[in-house]
Amino acid sequence: MILDQKKKILVVGLGLIGGSYAAALSSGGYEVGGIDASPEAIAYARAHGFISHGQNEVTADYVGDFDILVFALYPHVLLSWIEEYAAFIKSGALVTDVTGVKTGVVDRVQEMLGERAEFVGAHPMAGREVSGVQNADPSLFRGANYIVTPTDTNTEQGILLCEALGRAIGSGSVSRLSPKEHDEMIGFLSQLTHCIAVSLMTCKESRQLVDYTGDSFRDLTRIAKINEKMWSELFLLNREELLSQMDLFLERFRELREALAAGDCETMMQMMRLSTERRKYFDKK
C-alpha cells in the first residue's frame, strides 16, 4: 500500500494532537474520518474541516471502511481500544499512533492485531501547553521531528507508508529508532526536562517573584504547564528508563552542589566549560 489520496484515513481521538493530525491531512487533500467519545469534539472537528465525517460510537461498519488508522489516545485507552475492537479493522490496513512511549505499547498492539493489520509505532514530536481539539492546528507538526519505531514484525512497505504519513502532516525530519532507543532518548530529552521544570515550579509560592523574572527562568519552566494525566501515565510507562535518567541528573547536580559547598571552584568551572562546549551542538543552524 502506498499513501495516495484514494486512501481513507481514520483518526481515533480528536484532542490537540489527533485534531491537528486530522487537520493537516484534510488540508493536504486526504479524506479523513474521526472517532471521539465527545460529541463536541466531533462537531468542532467537522465544523472546522479537520474531518469529513465522524462518529462517537465505534462500529464495525465505520471502522472497517478505512485503509489507514491513526490512534491519538492515552496509552491505556489505546490498548483497551485495540483489545476490544481489533476485529473491526479492515484486513491489511495500516495502523499507527502518536504515543510518547513505545516499549510496552508497540509490542502489545502488534500482538493484539496479529495478522489482521500492520501496526507501525510513530511519535510526532510536537505539542503545546494547551490541550483539546479547540487548540488543534494543521501546522502543529511543521518542521517537527517524526520518529518511526518499527520492530522485527514490520514490513519495509508498512514502515515506508508510516514515514509517508509523517511527511504528509508536515514533519521536518523523519527518522527510525527502535522502541527502546526511542524511550531512552525521550526519557532524557523530554521526560527528564519535564520532571525538572515541574520540580522547580513546585519549589515555592513564587507569585511575588514574577516582577524579577528574566527569560532564563521563563524558558526553563515553560513546560511546567503540563497535562498531568497524560504525563504521569507516560512517566509510569517509561518508569525504569526515566528513573535512571533522573538518577544521572541527580548525580551531576549533587556534584555541582558539593563543589559549591566545598568552595571547589575548579570543579564548578570544569562542569561549566563542559556544559558550554556540549550546548554548542544544539545551536540551531
Add this chain to the structure above:
Amino acid sequence: MILDQKKKILVVGLGLIGGSYAAALSSGGYEVGGIDASPEAIAYARAHGFISHGQNEVTADYVGDFDILVFALYPHVLLSWIEEYAAFIKSGALVTDVTGVKTGVVDRVQEMLGERAEFVGAHPMAGREVSGVQNADPSLFRGANYIVTPTDTNTEQGILLCEALGRAIGSGSVSRLSPKEHDEMIGFLSQLTHCIAVSLMTCKESRQLVDYTGDSFRDLTRIAKINEKMWSELFLLNREELLSQMDLFLERFRELREALAAGDCETMMQMMRLSTERRKYFDKK
C-alpha cells in the same frame, strides 16, 4: 545631584555589560568615558561610539573628572579596584555597579568609600550567551529589570539618581530590594536555573541526540553556555543562599522521583497540577 547631560559618566570594565551600558548612555547623549585593561576594548568602544574617550591606566586625573562611576567588573576585581583607587574618585560622586550578587559586595564597597562618595548597588538583569565588548549592544537592557539594592547608609537622592541611570539605559522596570532579598531572589530565579542547566548538559555526551531535540530541551539548556569564571565567582559569593535553594529543588525533585519509583500516580499528578497553576503567573501579559 540629578542625572542630566552635563554629568560625566565613567564606565570601568568594558565587557559585554559595561560596553552595552556605555553604549546605551552615549546613544542617550551623555558624555561617557571608559577604563579597561585591554587596549583593544578601549579602541573598539571608541571606534563604535560607545565611549567618547578612555584609557587603560587608572589615573587620579582621569578618574577624578567624573560625576558618576559605573563598575562592570568581576566582583573580586571591583573590590580590589575600590581598595586601591578609592582616593581618586571625585568627592561627592555617585558610584554604582552591575554585580549579580549584592551581600558581601555592597557593604564592603560602601565601607571602603566611606564619606568620599555614595555607592548604590544595582543589578541590570540582562545578559547574553556571549561576552566581550564586541558583543555589546546599546539595547541590551531594553525592557529588562533593573534592581537597585540600597542600604541604610544610602540617601534618597543617591538612590533616585541610581534609578534614573537604570531608566537612562532603557530598563523596562526599576525596583528596589535589600541586598539580602536580591540575593535570595537571584539565587532562586537565576543561579539555581543555571545550576540545573549545567547539570543537565553535563549528564551525557549528547551530540547524537541533536536530531531528536525539541524546543523543551533547547529552552532549558540555553543558559548552559556560561562564562565559567564569572558564574563560579558569583555562586561562591552567594554560597549559603544558593545551597539552600539547591537543596529545596533537590527535595522536590526527589519527591517526584520517589513517587515515580513507587508508582504513586496521585502524588505525581498533584505536583504537576501545582506546577501548572504556578507557572501561569509567569505567562507574559
